[in-house]
Amino acid sequence: MSMMSEFKDFASKGSLVDMAVGIIIGAAIGKMVGALVDSILMPIIGVVLGGVDFSSLSIAVGDAQIGYGAFIQALIDFLIIAFVIFLIIKALNNMKKASDADDSPDEVALLTEIRDLLKDTRQ
DSSP states (O other): OOHHHHHHHHHHSHHHHHHHHHHHHHHHHHHHHHHHIIIIIHHHHHHHTTSOOGGGOOEEETTEEEOHHHHHHHHHHHHHHHHHHHHHHHHHHHHHHHHHHHTOHHHHHHHHHHHHHHHHHHO
16 A cells, blocks of 8 residues: 555544544634633723733732733633533534434334334235
8 A cells, every 4th residue: 555545544534634623623713712802801801890901910020020911811711712612512412412312222123113014914
């Protein structure tokens, strides 16, 4: 088997393609959530807290500036992204449960019984 055909088999596997799509969508969601937090949520939180701009919050320790405001902003980004991913996974799991319920054992047993009855009437 040539290296090109091996690579084609590797690249065409469903799990690899699914992972690539997930990474691309994750990056896009990350950018959207970052813009949401930076442009909408943080200014609102800043107004509620009396005009505080989180991105500029820092503490001077000697000659160094420790910018904890950027950390607070990154923490809020992370929490929102984690919550959105949780909601997506929860929705996917609910859809999977619904599709699994469609193939219930009762239907299989009923179809088997119908098949057996049809077989008996033909004989």
